[in-house]
Amino acid sequence: MLFPFTEEQRLLQRTLREFVAREVAPRAAAIDREERFPAETFARLGALGLLGIAIPKEYGGVGGDFLSAALAMEALAAGCASTALSFGAHAFLCAQNLYTFGNEVQRRRFLPALCTGEKIGAFALTEPDAGSDATSLKTTATREGNVYRLNGAKMFITNASVAGIFLVFARTAEDQISLFAVERDAPGITVGRPMEKLGMRGSPTCEVVFRETPVPVEHRLGEEGDGVHRMVEALNRERSLFSALPVGIAQAAFDAALAYSKDRAQFGRPIAQFQLIQEMLAEMATDLQAARLLTYQAAVLLDAGQGGPLAASHAKLYGGEMVMRVTNRAIQIFGGYGYIREFPVERLMRDARLISIGGGTAEIQKLIIARELLKSTEV
Template structure:
């Protein structure tokens, strides 16, 4: 059964070439090995190096620092292609982009010149350290401490649920440098090989087994003040700004996973026969794929609309929350329907839809649970909650 290509919004010929390059790498280098490598829990470090060499690891950042100089509208569609081939790769690129955001947006001119070229060129892979064992949705309650010691800071504490924990070359770390609450937090760029930095055993997860998620421990890690990003106490604002953009990355990844599930379902429908005809002839299943395709197209339109607002310099926080919420819920529904459509085969590892279903679940949780996204949207519409 032929699969109609997703409708794309690409503003330039260069953008079209970038997407074609991403699709070629995804189909030729990533997708054929995805199932086996996920089953083996293998982290594809060489794939990130390949993506970096192709100029796809720093797309939304300035060319003067080694980035691609592309709008978010283009970057997110590249991300969707990578996630459709293997979520471990797509989400990994999104996390790396998130880890670069603080320095690219709030770092000094000297800091950006010193660090961004290596961070964006593919030689280094990043991780983002905000969550802690007792600080998830309530991120402002984090306990990891940064104490000033002359021209250095000493960081102590534990971060949790860190994608690329233990394999990253640098960590963007949010730590408490002052009093309680959101205003006592600062941001630091910590090398992955810093003395005193270590990672726990990777979490045993239901999906994305090739992407290490681990606690990261800071035991007297010394960081020069030249690696503090932004002003003292500005860290929480830096974190929130990064998360708005990161949520769009998660939305694009979710659409990629959903598109992969729909494509697998369409292939199966064209090959599977029951009652002397292909199951693609049955109206009940045709209605299912129509609903699946509609959710995917709506999600893609929503994340692209929010991306264009970001590219235009307009506030986009509630739109990013809406996109993350809608796209990840849609991915969960589409992948569940794909499993149902394949029947017993959908429940086996012989077909990829069960993996897509397991992977879609985490997208409703990371970078702010979908309950948090609803709070963000409602606060924009109705104002902050009353404390009376």
């Protein structure tokens, strides 16, 4: 193993696997079917300290490292991808960025409630006309004395319907973007109804509209106009840690397919004895391990202060493509049973499809990788 775990990380893995098997996985099918946010699971995650897994203890977190955060994401995703997605949006996109970019006053104001789960966090970057081209966002924050007036719309915001705190990117001048912490009870915020989606159906995704929403100047994170730098750093961290999401989904699909192939008999013997099934299992296992190693590498580099776009995009690109191959093969091994909702693999494939879209499409990751390679190569 290239990444020897500490005793604390091994304990975290064991504890989370037991927790997921007991409290997360048994609810996954119902959460998907009912399109319901798993509030009871979030309450337990808060009690366990996992909602602030990489936040220092003085702000209510547990002070873990980024590799531990990736392990937590992987374990949750193996049980319920919707739960893992909302966990990541809360713990990594909101709480972690608030800790990284906030000052001491902001940290002490917002982080304790996020770490306990008293308030759920959301990250509001994407807009109806600003997806892959995130810096073309149109939401504005106009300063009037000691407040900014926020106006605009955000689209596809994970956790929006349950969020108590939004991190919002807005334009403070024609050539400036800034980042703000916005509380849900501020006037002028309208959250749309959760969208009906192909997968990740237990993780609410909504449009959020701001109309003359007042935001105190002291809730701006960092200096006015440094939002693009914050955005790039946040996206690199997101892509590194969220790459554990497809690893967890793929692990669940592989485990289900392997167990089914041993149990399902055709032509007088288990289908696992047929070489074409063995080929699929071998390819799935190899694909999964490669994605896992890329993810752990990206997390370890974050911990070493060396995280950057190349490692993050490698992990995200490969993970998104890998999880579709693995879940597709899992359905093939299940045959007709894989196509019905009585078995989990069809849900896993639906959940997997988001990975190559959200947080930066596969095509954007390829452009980033090529750009980074060409920086050190003469053309």
